[in-house]
Amino acid sequence: MPLDLTASSIDLTRAICDIDSVIDNEGPLADLIEQSVVGLDHLEVQRFGDTIVARTNLGRAQRVVIAGHIDTVPLNGNLTSRFETLDGVDYLWGRGTVDMKAGVAVQLKLAAELSEPIVDVTWIWYDHEEVSEAKNGLNRLSQSNPELLKGDFAILGEPTRSEIEGGCNGNLRAEIRTRGLRAHSARAWVGDNAIHKAAPILDLLAAYEPRTVEVDGLEYREGLNAVGITGGVAGNVIPDECMVHINYRFAPSRSGDEAIAHMHELFGELGEIEIVDLAVGARPGLDAPIAQGFVAAVGGVPMPKYGWTDVARFSRLGVPAVNYGPGDPLKAHADDERVALQQITDCENGLRAWLTATD
Template identity: 70%
Template sequence: MPPLDLTATSVDLTRMICDIPSVSGDEVALADLIAASMRDLAHLEVYRDGDTIVARTQLGRAQRVVIAGHIDTVPINGNVPTREVAIDGAPFLWGRGTVDMKAGVAVQLKLAAELTDPRVDITWMWYDHEEVDADLNGLTRLAATRPDLFAADFAILGEPSNGAVEGGCNGNMRVIVRTHGVRAHSARAWVGENAIHKAAPVLARLAEYRPREVPVDGLVYREGLNAVRITGGVAGNVIPDLCEVEVNYRFAPSRSAEEAEGHVRDVFAGFELDVVDIAVGARPGLDAPLAQEFVAAVGAEARPKYGWTDVARFSAMGVPAVNYGPGDPMLAHHDEERVSHAQIEDVERGLRAWLSAP
C-alpha cells in the first residue's frame, strides 16, 4: 500500500484509513502503515506491540498527556469504501469506521506528525482489538508488558463524543439470573414445573425498576438495568426445567464492582444469580488541572459518558481521562455510519490549540 499522506487534511486522512479494512483481528495492514509513518518522524520515539503502535515525544516537559484511539472496527456491511454524502447541505463522510473511531485516529495521526514542539510531552497510542473481548484489547496487553508507557498526568481517548468532552464512563456488568423447574410432557404439564413461567417475577422486577441518576464530580450519570437475552426450552412438547435471563447493568462510576454486584443481588434476592462480566467505570477526571485547562481550551461542553470506554483503563491506573472525538455515538456500528467534515475539523482545531498553547 502507498504510505499514509500525513500532510493531507484530517478529512482526507479519515477517508484513507477508513478505506483500509481493519475489522478486529485484521488490523495488521493499517498498523503497518501507521508504524511506518511514525518511524519517519524524527521527533517521535516509536514502539510496537503486535498491532498496537505507541509514538511519544521526549522533550522533558513537566507534564505528559496520553492521547489514544483504537484502529479496529466492527464488521463491514457494504459500507466500505467511504463516500461523500450531504445532509441538510453539510458534507459528511459515510462508511464503516468514520465514527468509531477512525476520524478521531486521523486527527491524532495528523497532529502527531505536525506538533513537533507541544506544550506537554505526548504519548500517542493506536491500538487493536477494542471491539472484541477485553482480554484481546491492545491496551490490556500493553499495560501488562509496558505499564511505564501509561505514566501520564492526563489522558484523552478519541471515542466519538459529537465533539464534546465526555468525562469518565459508566461501569458495565452482565449477570445471568436462573430459574429451575421439572421436565414433563406438555400434555401432562401438571406433573412438571415450568422454569420459564418461574422467570416472570424476574421480568416484573426489571419492568418495575427505576434507574438512578447519580451526580459524580459535577456530572450526572444515568444508570440502567435491563434484560438483554432470555434462553430456555427443550422441545415443543416438553415443559422446560431451566430458564436463564441475561441482565445488563450500567452503573455510575461512583459505585465499586462490589457495590454494583451487591445492588443487583438485592434486586434479584431469592434467585440464583451469576456474574459473568464486570468492568468498573471511571470518574470524570475533570477536577485535574490539566483537564480543566483542556476543557477551557477546546471550548467544548463537558458531559457524562454513559457507555463504557477505555478511559476506565487509564482511570484504574491513576490517570484522569476523558473522551473527546468527532462523530455521533448513536451512529457507531450503524450501517449508515457517517461523520461531518465540520466535527473532524473542529476536534483537530481544539486539540491543536490546546497542545500548542504556550
C-alpha cells in the first residue's frame, strides 16, 4: 500500500522510519514514495533508479528545489521506531529519525497537500547519500539530468534542529608520507626512522590555529586534524614509511585549488602529499531575495553549516541553497538517534508558511 500522505508529519516520519532503507536497500521505500505521489494531479513524477523527482508546473515566476535522501546508515538495534519522553521532551527514537527521514516526511506531506504553492517546486527524494559520490543519487541526477536541479533556490532537508544553516564548509582529505630506510632496530643508526620524521607534521597540527571566516554574514569555523596514522614493519625493524591522514574542513570562500595549496604551504617540506578526497563548500546564498523571503517566513537567525552537505551540488550549478530540517545533527548516525517531535512540526510549519505566503 502507498504511504498515507494525509497522516501527520510525525506519524508519516514513523511510518517511513520503520521501512528499512539502509544503504543499497532503498528500493522498497523508493517504490512506496513513487506509488504515493504518482497519482497526484499537480505533480509530474519521474524515477531515476531509486531517486524520485516530483515537479509542479504552474508557470510560476520562480522555481525552488527541495530535496532529501532516503537512505540510512546501518542499523544497530534501533529499528523499529518508538516514541519516548526524555527530560520533558517528546521524541521519536530510531534509525533515520534525524538523518533524515523526518525531513523527508515533511517534504512528502507538503508535496501532496500544496497543489498551488507560490513558487513552482521540484521535490527530490534520492538514494545513496551516505556513501561515495559516485553512487549518490543527487550526484547521478546532476550528471544525467542537470536541468532537474535548476532553480532560483534550493533547500536540503539535512538535520538542523529546524533552523536555517546556510551553505557548507568544504572537505579535503590528504595523506602525508615520510620516507626512511629500514634497518634492524638493534642497529638503528644505520637506518632512518620514517615514524620519527612524522613528528614535525604532528607538532604542526597540534599547534595549528584554524581560522574563523565570515562569508556573506555567516562565520564558518575551519578545522585541520590528523584522523589516522600508519607505519611500522615489525617489532625489530626501523620503519621506512609513515603516513599521516589529515582532514581539512575549509570555509566556502576558499576554492578547492586554494585548499590544496594550503596543504602544500603547510606540509610541503615535511613529506609527500597526496590529496585523496576533495569536495568544495557552498556559500550561504542568503543574499538572494527569494532566500531572504524564506528566512523571514521561517524566522530565527541563520547559522553556518560546518559539515559538507549536498547543498554544494546546487551551488556548483549556480543555485543558492540552505540546509533546513528537523533533528539535532549531533544525533545523526548515533545508536540513540532520536528527533524531537516539536522540530518535525516546526519544520512543516516553516515550509508551509513560506510556500503558501501571500503579499
